[in-house]
Every structure is written in structure tokens, then in C-alpha cells.
Amino acid sequence: MKRPGFGLTLVLVFAASFAAAQGGGDKRRTGYQDMSAALQQMADDETSNPGLLFVKAGEVLWKQPAGKANKACADCHGAVDTSMKGVAARYPAIPKDADKPVDLEGRINLCRTGQQQAEALKPESEDLLALDAYVTHASRSLPIAPPADPRLARVRELGKALFTRREGQLNLSCANCHDDNAGKKLAGATIPQGHPTAYPVYRSEWQTLGSLKRRLRNCVIGMRAEAYAYDSAEYLALEVYLMDRAKGLKIESPGIRP
Amino acid sequence: MRIAASLAFAFVLTAASVSAQELRTYVVAGDAVPDSLTGQPGDAEKGRAIVANRTVGLCLLCHSGPFPEQPLQGNLAPSLSGAGARNTPGQLRMRLVDPSRLVPDTIMPPYYRLDRLQRVARAYEGKTILSADQIEDVVAYLMTLKE
Numbered sequence: 526m527k528r529p530g531f532g533l534t535l536v537l538v539f540a541a542s543f544a545a546a547q548g549g550g551d552k553r554r555t556g557y558q559d560m561s562a563a564l565q566q567m568a569d570d571e572t573s574n575p576g577l578l579f580v581k582a583g584e585v586l587w588k589q590p591a592g593k594a595n596k597a598c599a600d601c602h603g604a605v606d607t608s609m610k611g612v613a614a615r616y617p618a619i620p621k622d623a624d625k626p627v628d629l630e631g632r633i634n635l636c637r638t639g640q641q642q643a644e645a646l647k648p649e650s651e652d653l654l655a656l657d658a659y660v661t662h663a664s665r666s667l668p669i670a671p672p673a674d675p676r677l678a679r680v681r682e683l684g685k686a687l688f689t690r691r692e693g694q695l696n697l698s699c700a701n702c703h704d705d706n707a708g709k710k711l712a713g714a715t716i717p718q719g720h721p722t723a724y725p726v727y728r729s730e731w732q733t734l735g736s737l738k739r740r741l742r743n744c745v746i747g748m749r750a751e752a753y754a755y756d757s758a759e760y761l762a763l764e765v766y767l768m769d770r771a772k773g774l775k776i777e778s779p780g781i782r783p
Numbered sequence: 784m785r786i787a788a789s790l791a792f793a794f795v796l797t798a799a800s801v802s803a804q805e806l807r808t809y810v811v812a813g814d815a816v817p818d819s820l821t822g823q824p825g826d827a828e829k830g831r832a833i834v835a836n837r838t839v840g841l842c843l844l845c846h847s848g849p850f851p852e853q854p855l856q857g858n859l860a861p862s863l864s865g866a867g868a869r870n871t872p873g874q875l876r877m878r879l880v881d882p883s884r885l886v887p888d889t890i891m892p893p894y895y896r897l898d899r900l901q902r903v904a905r906a907y908e909g910k911t912i913l914s915a916d917q918i919e920d921v922v923a924y925l926m927t928l929k930e
Binding site (some may be wrong): 690691692693694695696697701705706709710711712713716746749750751752 | 837841843844845854855856857858859890892893899900901902903904905906907910912
């Protein structure tokens with residue numbers, strides 16, 4: 526039996542997918558693109574972006590000897606714009622001689638404890654955020670490029686499972702909001718796709734810079750689920766998954782959020 | 784701007800609204816729970832306050848409705864306007880108690896269910912989002928939304 530219009534539909538479907546392929550078909554948007562023009566401008570302007578104060582503080586710490594070894598980051602690495610360019614774009618990664626990934630803050634603390642023989646910096650402490658912001662800033666505008674390390678695959682899978690699993694009293698998954706309802710309004714807030722490009726981020730609500738983990742923690746608590754420990758394998762796995770999901774998107778840190 | 788963001792996630796900061804209690808048993812008939820969970824009719828005025836409250840009902844995170852005093856309403860879900868014309872009280876009760884009975888993969892939270900939940904925060908463990916009384920108040924209020 527001949528169905529009139531069937532052929533035309535096929536042509537249209539083909540044309541549509543072809544157009545999508547021509548445009549790259551990439552529907553990903555970063556949180557920056559969802560911000561108001563005023564906030565975008567503030568983030569772009571290095572003199573008005575409050576996150577830059579942390580970058581400046583990070584520069585001081587970078588050059589300051591610390592710990593029993595009395596060495597500065599700069600003593601081993603030199604200038605960030607050469608040695609650290611692209612580094613933030615490929616973390617979390619599995620360090621040499623280790624079997625578990627660390628994120629950039631974890632990597633910074635490995636240098637603190639191992640090379641400088643100093644105490645690890647506390648999560649969300651000003652110094653850790655400042656060093657994170659300074660090193661990440663050296664990758665600003667570079668595309669996120671997770672390492673090809675096959676050992677990361679398992680972690681990424683765990684992250685994806687956590688991202689899609691419903692939890693908490695509200696019985697929601699990350700994917701319910703960030704995959705299925707991104708762009709819609711959750712009360713007053715536009716739900717972002719949840720790409721980690723802008724972190725560490727300056728949030729006016731926090732009145733300070735905050736790490737990606739702090740953001741993830743807020744979302745977990747929003748679902749009325751039990752927050753994970755800051756150094757948990759779960760947050761790390763989510764970070765690994767989010768970086769993979771954002772592969773190719775450009776680093777925007779320090780971003781600004783309301 | 785800041786107010787918008789903190790309101791959206793204001794539900795983060797509040798303690799549980801309902802203290803631990805036994806779940807009342809209820810009978811499902813088709814797509815409805817025909818009988819009041821408490822045996823009493825609810826109070827529509829209290830119901831409106833619950834629905835409008837972002838930290839109690841949470842409804843306006845996802846829904847919009849006739850709440851001119853609430854500037855921040857969600858659009859993840861249909862407007863609540865007319866809910867009382869589209870549904871019977873029993874259908875609304877089912878919708879609140881366990882929406883997954885109506886739409887298996889719904890994002891609407893189960894307001895009166897304790898099973899099939901994972902990793903519930905300690906502060907909310909063993910507690911339903913709303914109490915049986917609150918469910919009845921919300922049903923009574925929604926039934927007033929005829930258009």
C-alpha cells in the first residue's frame with residue numbers, strides 16, 4: 526500500500542538531520558550562555574570579575590615558598606602560562622604511580638604534601654580556591670580535553686550511573702534536570718545543562734569563590750539526598766563524567782553566577 | 784538576581800516539614816485514591832499556603848498557577864490552573880501520594896510514599912514530604928481551581 530506523504534517525510538527528516546550535522550549538531554550550552562548580558566560582561570572584564578581577586582591571590586601563593594621543603598610551586602613549575610596551560614582542561618586525571626583519579630585541587634594538594642612537605646589545604650579554603658583559580662585561569666578559553674587513560678573509563682561509568690540515578694526524598698536524578706529539563710525554569714532559575722566549564726566560580730549568593738564540588742553538594746542537598754563527603758569517590762566520579770560530557774567546551778573560569 | 788537564585792534552592796535549607804509517622808493505608812481504585820487519607824475533608828486555605836510555599840509544597844519550583852504574589856514560578860510542569868476541573872479529588876490525591884502510579888517516569892516527587900527511595904538525607908529519613916493532613920489540604924485547594 527502506498528502512503529502518500531511518506532516520501533516527503535523522509536526527505537524532511539533527512540534534510541533536518543543533515544542541517545544539524547552541518548551546524549555540528551552540538552546543542553551544548555555552558556552556564557555562561559544562560560547568564561544575563563550584565564553578568565557575562567562582568568565575567569569577561571578582568572577588572573570587574575571578582576574571581577580575578579582569587580587568581581591574583583593564587584599568583585602570590587604560587588611564588589611563595591611553603592612547607593618543610595621551603596619550595597614554591599614556581600620553583601618546580603616556573604610560569605603558569607607555559608607550564609600550566611591546558612592542565613585544568615584535562616583534570617581529573619590519575620597521577621603517576623596511583624590508581625585513583627584526583628581533581629585539580631587534589632593534584633595541588635599532592636604537590637603540597639609530597640613536594641613542599643606542607644599540610645594539605647582544606648576544601649573550600651581561600652588558599653586552595655586561589656591556587657585552583659590561578660592554575661585554571663591558565664587554561665581559560667581552551668577546550669576541555671579529558672585524558673585518554675583507559676583506567677578512567679570505569680570511573681566515568683560510575684559517574685554516569687550516579688548522574689542518572691534518582692535519589693533523595695524528592696526522588697530526582699541529576700539527569701532529570703540537566704539532561705531532560707535544561708533551559709526550563711525551576712522556580713526563578715534557568716536550569717543549566719550543568720557543564721563544569723566555569724569552576725571555580727564566583728557566586729554572589731555565596732559571596733565568594735566556590736569549587737565544582739560545592740556546586741554538586743548544593744544540588745545533592747536540593748534533592749534532599751545525603752551529601753557525600755568532600756573527598757568521596759562519588760563527587761570525583763561525577764566530576765570525571767561531567768568533564769567528559771563537556772569535552773570540547775571552553776574553560777570559562779572564573780565564571781560568575783547569581 | 785541573588786534572591787532569585789537562593790529562592791530557587793531555598794528548599795535546600797529548611798528542615799523536614801513532617802515528623803516521622805506511620806503511613807496511613809489507602810485504597811487505590813484505578814487512577815484515584817477516592818477516600819480522604821484522614822477521613823476528614825482538607826482546608827483549602829491551608830492548602831493554598833502549602834502549594835505556594837517553596838520549602839513546604841515545593842510545587843512552584845516546577846508548576847505555575849494563580850499566585851500573583853509569587854513572581855518565581857517553574858515551567859517544568861503544566862500550570863495548576865484548572866486542576867480542579869480536570870481531576871476528581873481522588874485523582875488529585877493519587878497524583879500527590881505517588882505520581883509514579885500515573886506516569887511511571889514522572890519527575891514529580893512522591894509526596895506520601897516512603898518506599899523505593901534511595902539515599903534520603905538523614906534529616907528527612909522516614910518522613911513523607913507532606914503529612915496526610917497536608918495532602919488533604921492541598922487536594923481541597925486544588926479542587927477550587929476550576930479554570
